[in-house]
Amino acid sequence: MKILMFTWEFPPYKVGGIASHCYDLSKALVRMGHDVHILTYGDKEEEDYDAGITIHRVSSTQSAPDIVGWSMYLNQRFEKKAIELNKIERFDVIHIHDWMAVPAGAGLKKILKKPLVFTLHSTERGRAGINTPVSKMINDLEWYGTYEADQIITVGKDFCEEVKTIFSVPEEKIHYIPNGVDIKKFDNAKYTTRREWYAGDWEKMILFVGRLTYQKGVDYLLDAIPKVLNEYRDAKFVFVGDGGGLEHYRGKAWSLGLKEKTYFTGYVPDDVLISLYKVADLTIAPSIYEPFGIVALEAAAANKATVGSYTGGLKETIINEYTGLHTIPANSNSIADQLLRVLWDDNWCRWMGRNGRKMVEKNFKWDRIARWTTGVYGKAMGLWD
Amino acid sequence: MRIIMFSGKIIDGDFVGEYVKALLHSFSKSHLVNLVCYDDVEERLSINKNLNIFKTSCVIKGNNLFNWAMIMNTELGRAGREVYECYGFDIIHANDWLTIPVALSMARFAEKPLILSMHSTEKERGFGIDYSGLIHEIEGMGLHNASHILVDNEVTMRHVINDFNIEREKITLLTPFRDKWDERILELYKKLAKVGI
Numbered sequence: 320m321k322i323l324m325f326t327w328e329f330p331p332y333k334v335g336g337i338a339s340h341c342y343d344l345s346k347a348l349v350r351m352g353h354d355v356h357i358l359t360y361g362d363k364e365e366e367d368y369d370a371g372i373t374i375h376r377v378s379s380t381q382s383a384p385d386i387v388g389w390s391m392y393l394n395q396r397f398e399k400k401a402i403e404l405n406k407i408e409r410f411d412v413i414h415i416h417d418w419m420a421v422p423a424g425a426g427l428k429k430i431l432k433k434p435l436v437f438t439l440h441s442t443e444r445g446r447a448g449i450n451t452p453v454s455k456m457i458n459d460l461e462w463y464g465t466y467e468a469d470q471i472i473t474v475g476k477d478f479c480e481e482v483k484t485i486f487s488v489p490e491e492k493i494h495y496i497p498n499g500v501d502i503k504k505f506d507n508a509k510y511t512t513r514r515e516w517y518a519g520d521w522e523k524m525i526l527f528v529g530r531l532t533y534q535k536g537v538d539y540l541l542d543a544i545p546k547v548l549n550e551y552r553d554a555k556f557v558f559v560g561d562g563g564g565l566e567h568y569r570g571k572a573w574s575l576g577l578k579e580k581t582y583f584t585g586y587v588p589d590d591v592l593i594s595l596y597k598v599a600d601l602t603i604a605p606s607i608y609e610p611f612g613i614v615a616l617e618a619a620a621a622n623k624a625t626v627g628s629y630t631g632g633l634k635e636t637i638i639n640e641y642t643g644l645h646t647i648p649a650n651s652n653s654i655a656d657q658l659l660r661v662l663w664d665d666n667w668c669r670w671m672g673r674n675g676r677k678m679v680e681k682n683f684k685w686d687r688i689a690r691w692t693t694g695v696y697g698k699a700m701g702l703w704d
Numbered sequence: 705m706r707i708i709m710f711s712g713k714i715i716d717g718d719f720v721g722e723y724v725k726a727l728l729h730s731f732s733k734s735h736l737v738n739l740v741c742y743d744d745v746e747e748r749l750s751i752n753k754n755l756n757i758f759k760t761s762c763v764i765k766g767n768n769l770f771n772w773a774m775i776m777n778t779e780l781g782r783a784g785r786e787v788y789e790c791y792g793f794d795i796i797h798a799n800d801w802l803t804i805p806v807a808l809s810m811a812r813f814a815e816k817p818l819i820l821s822m823h824s825t826e827k828e829r830g831f832g833i834d835y836s837g838l839i840h841e842i843e844g845m846g847l848h849n850a851s852h853i854l855v856d857n858e859v860t861m862r863h864v865i866n867d868f869n870i871e872r873e874k875i876t877l878l879t880p881f882r883d884k885w886d887e888r889i890l891e892l893y894k895k896l897a898k899v900g901i
Contacts, residue, residue: 382838388770388838399812425778429778430784430813459764459765463775
């Protein structure tokens, strides 16, 4: 198949998880013999090749007053570029990711009459709520994408139900396909960070990875830390990520008297992150809203257990008491209790980490996910029901 | 000749609305004209054997005019494709920034010349809104990629030349409703589309 994929972020430009998702999925599709073209944002218009993927970058504008205007302009550039590319490549299917690619996807579906597949990684309703005209517009674009797409992919089972309900999507055009983990990236990583930069030898290192936002449950985790430390003093909480809340949450941690027991790294590159997963003792994912929960899988790929909320995708990416422990969402007592259970039992913690690794190897490999994705492409193209 | 014209909503008494209506009336006497325009409702009208109107609507209201217009353009694209399949076209005529995105896409898709009527520029209108910069950039995209540009007055022409660096030869100044302006536009169509030469 000739696949044209739109994503506003693609390595080396990375903000959230969509860039890595598109890169890993594209590599797997190429391994299956498909021809994958990525249309994405760049500082200037250029063409690039990486791992068999053809990457076309177009620039956007400096004049936009907000993110929606910026992406609308970028989508106009996408649309024009795609029409030109299609004259040569004759794409079979267009695959768009999240609301930021919806206008171009919908426009091209109408003009080129190509089947359109839309992957939703999260919704505005879950990320920030529909509180402003901009968030209302983003919500409308998400609906528009589900309306225009021939087939929809969601990355979580619960999330699939959420999308079906809030956007009134018919059962027959929506699918759940999880994210995957590139295990080789973990096994072949060369960079090794020094654990002592983050925690003392005597301390258990508990890793939080993600945007520092309310949605990720950072407030509840910070409230849980004093309760944990009351019973288990030798623990250090390392927060990796930014998302605009770094200063706020660092301030909150310090005001709770946790300056010595927390460490905020800010954004770190992939190689450092992988190394942090490896040197940590366990991972914590206290999210309130989590469409997928990639953190638990990445931790598992590094043989680490995760304590995470029983919500959204984390219901599937953590098997309770086998690859990690579930907590009650938005409940700091539950977080503290479950962390203490793991902290007091090293062997159990390591055993769950090993089980997690087996689970990832079995169920979350990109080659498998790419095969499922081509099944959806075929359905969009009318090759099968 | 087969013409596809894109415009915002046709409002009686509005300058652009009257401009488009006058051209449709004139051209459809001897040529096939399909108008694809914004509207509040979805409607297909066959006025006579030479004139069809594709009124296009969008359920998304948008958080501002610019974002709404960009989504409207995807809907205009659907109607544009319908015209392409049902009637075909030799030339594309767009009016102002509101229809530049779809007109550019259709021109690239069908490989047909695009004439862009710039009735005014955002700079002339005073840059009064926070997304004026985006409108200005869309205007630039249209002006640089159109095959030819029509302007209604000297002021707009100066803006097009000075603010967007468009060469003078690519612009025709025609005062609407005077001096057989419609016939001169038709001549321009024929020249660009290489029809009837």
